[in-house]
Amino acid sequence: MKYVLFAGVVIIAMACNQPADKKKDTATAEVKDRHTLSNADSVTPQHLDLDIRVDFAKHQISGLATWTVQNKSGASVLQLDTYDLTIDSVTVNGNKVSHSLDSAVANLGSRLNIPVDAGAKQVAIWYKTAPGATALQWLEPSQTLGKKHPFLYTQSESIYARTWIPCADGPGIRFTYNARVAVPKGLMALMSAENPQQRNDSGVYHFKMEQPVPAYLMALAAGDIAFASVDARTGVYAEPAMLEKAKHEFVEVGKMVTTAESLYGPYRWGRYDVLVLPPGFPLGGMENPRLTFCTPTIIAGDRSLVSLIAHELAHSWSGNLVTNATWEDFWLNEGFTVYFERRIMEAMMGADYADMLWELGYQDMVETVNELGKDSKDTWLKLDLSNRHPDDGLNDVAYEKGAHFLRLIEQKTGRAKMDTFLRSYFDTHAFKTMHTAQFLQYLDEHLLKGDTAVNVKAWVYGPGIPDNCPRAPQKRFEKVDAERARFLSGTAPGELNTGGWTSHEWLHFLRKMPKPLSVAQMEQLDKTFRFTATGNSEVADLWFIMAVAAEYTSAYPNMEKFLSEVGRRKFLTPLYTEMMKTPKGQEMAKRIFAQYKRNYHPLAQESLGKLVK
Template identity: 75%
Template sequence: MKYLVFAGLILTAAACNQRKSSQYTEAAQPGAKDLHTLSNADSIHLQHLHLDIAVDFNAHTISGLAAWTISNKSGATVLHLDTRGLSIDSVTVDGRKADHSLDAAAPMLGSRLNIPVEADSRLVNIWYKTGSNATALQWLEPSQTLGKQHPFLYTQSESIYARTWIPCADGPGIRFTYDARVTVPKGLMALMSAENTQQRSDSGIYHFKMEQPVPAYLMALAVGDIGFKAIDARTGVYAEPAMLEKAHNEFAEVGKMVTTAEGLYGPYRWGRYDVLVLPPGFPLGGMENPRLTFATPTIIAGDRSLVSLIAHELAHSWSGNLVTNATWEDFWLNEGFTVYFERRIMEAMMGADYADMLWELGYQDLEGTVTELGTDSRDTWLKLDLKGRDPDEGLTDIAYEKGAHFLRRIEETAGRAKIDTFLRHYFDSHAFQTMNTEQFLQYLNAKLLNGDTTKVNVNEWVYGPGIPEDCPRAKQKLFSKVDEARKQFLENGQLPNAEWSSHEWLHFLRKMPRPLTMQQMTALDNAFHFTQTGNSEVADLWFIMAVAAEYTPAYPAMEQFLSQVGRRKFLTPLYTEMMKTPKGREMAIRIYGKYKQNYHPLAQESLGKLIK
């Protein structure tokens, strides 16, 4: 998942912290409990979920049956499941009515559902309905879609939001298979993170099957006016009809990406790999739902310049989906591995110089996050401490970039051939299993480092704050030329004369002082048309600069951008910049009040705390 809330800010350098690695140790806890599930899936095995649900766009509810096949070898007398805001109509166990109960709602975690069972109980049927404020669900009116004719629904279950639309054991280390029957209004298409049809059903009834076990956070559903176009025999793109051709052209290399990834770390094990381009309100860059990545339309730049995000979501088919972090405190095992894998894919496809730009931009994001959180903050450890906290608080660039740079440091020490062999064996030997930090470090020590963990300062990376002193940096071959061009512009107004990629433009703008003068902003805009760019990454950064400089010619385009884009990576830094001055604050309150209904509930929650 591409969250990266801190990305997009103008970043200041954060010095590498020097500290003794022996200072940071933590006892191994291979059986550490998931603090964010109220279920007892560690006692009762949830083997399979059958869903039979209906989607009601008028009432904004999903209702129906969740049928769990269980194995209760422990002899537990009660099955506990996670719910949040669900209405439970009735429950049966092996066909007999059960007297279920719901505990009082706990902050963040919701209400535990309690169902009496016996040692030989096998089938638990739960008839339920979602609540009016289900965090996982975004209901879009026709006016909020590209086609403007039909409503749209999509889910976002990560991190602990599956429980807002399915009664389940909602933890990343709890895997199960599922099938589903979903009824939607006739004329609309339904898709899930499972085997999907490529055509609309005349009846409005769709059937799905996921034979590989997945955790609840990878359960996904989308319903709307959706078309499909194949890329090759096992990849394709879904999108609203008006977006389908653009998306298909943008993702033309996805089939090659899958083959490239397989060449690095082994076979793709999920059958098809398709991408669904969602309406603009989607709060993330992408979500790695198995077989069907959910993607933001903000990566449709027209020149395939932002498709490294698809490489990221594809890489999750190995790191995250295939081998999954046991708890949200081990989130870096998901995202750090995926960023590393993503950049290896892009290097194989685009060359080392291209990948070096991605690594450097990522390092800048890491610096900015460490500066934001504090160089000594516990939240800058790779192994998180989320006791009593929302796991979303751990979704920062620490997991992504510090995790990826840790693996790159291991690559530098052990050599690329050895780390590639190690990772290939890691994915193969732990496929469809979970992994926590301590288990991984033991495996790393045994299979690659051979007992010498000081080679890469493992304790400092995993159990220490900030950026370790041995953090690798990418070569600056292309960016050094950008740095010189920026210097010339700032000293004598000389404009760059180069055909740059979006990554080079990002580096050029990120390192600009803030604010620029009106004359400098005007010169850049007249020459390179940043205000009207179709590249969302560049646009967001330019609008931040425009707010800082009070460059009012960019304001109409900025408001249009904020009316159409729901990605938190862009919204958070831009609204943050506006809130720094009285004029900007007034503008932020007005724009947010006007367009907040276009944003996902997750984005509304975080922005609501910011814009007061």
């Protein structure tokens, strides 16, 4: 298959899931990234030099973004993405030019137009961010663990880099970057790049990212941060009060990297470090190259939730190394990563352990498909996000349907062939982008070879969950099911055989309970297993949902504390949703949200604000 990949525009041979002998019937089509206003296909951004200052008092980043560009087409204008940025001035090759901003487009922001010619090399933009920039979470000292210093972190995925940097903001647009970042003295700054391991006296930090990355993987954090080494190439950053707990939790992260390399080839990013953010972080983790951002909700004390780190590490191959060309191809990012994550966990913890992850993921997929509608086009792997925000596609379909599709391929072709294929896939397309049709043709040429047993079309261009979806063995969960049945038949919780259960067994135990349980049943479980006081955030969130449904008021004080401290949308959304089902719950939800919403990231504030109204 011949294809030309330009930044922002992908021109490919559409595979159409046809056998090799019918490839002559394939059609060539041009596919644009709907979510960038840039013209990076004409004027290519190659490198960014960023010189910025972080102002906590103003909640503002300001400074200079200098783009090294290549204008082989001789275009007369460079167009970049911005969202609520103030552009103070622009120079091209050192000469000041008159720029313009187009009227704002819903979801996408305003196109920045800069006059250029074929000789344009350096485009310098002086700018500042808006106080409410979506990518930026500004935390007051009271919102941090240490309570003494402010904190800032960014979240650029999916199209939020444009709210803090004027850029060509599309996953198919890669560039290298250097940065100089000034923060208040006494604080440390980190980026998705080569990072310091100690704070300095000046508050000025320098960064370098030599591997080309798309804008959504640009990341910045600044605050009272300390570092602890795990091994020669891995370590942990966190607020000082969290550092030892985090190091204990992530003690096997170096082994994870080695395990991943044994599966699908070398880790190509230098170091792999993890930054544990304050509680308001809206995601479980974000795979920023060299420096995963993660939620403190995975610090359970027993390393039971570190599969999330395996997921973010796996992104160093799927997503960061080989990137989805557009957000409509998001499954190529997350589906591959979930599959890879579970292969890492299987290698480290055994097949029975990984089977539990597969089954919980299957349950999540079923729930999401039921919510969207089994015939909804949003349950396709290949998405249609015309006139929509790309975040509309960030759900368990991309993650779980994508991963189960790959597992089916593994089962049909054999694990050895699948692993050889994936290793070659990552090596061949390293630091490049991949479109769905391009991948399907590569898959057919190098692995399936015309075999129709997988029924690729039903998985990628069809709704719901195909009939041939694989299901993991239930060996450990069958034992959980038996103990749940005993409880529901009247056996006291203390007599159940729960010794040695992991978080996954407890989640399965609670997920399959009738809802609502009686208050008496909730009290019995709580007295024995202390769910209300658990430090495991996954179990806590599920328990609090059950408590709201059962009106088990004894759990409400801890639930409110949980909602005041946790900003992860995976936990917030279902818990607030459950509260909003009854008048009493609505009153509670509105009061809690009004009191603690400032602790949540702007993305969470926006989505929860629509829910709690």
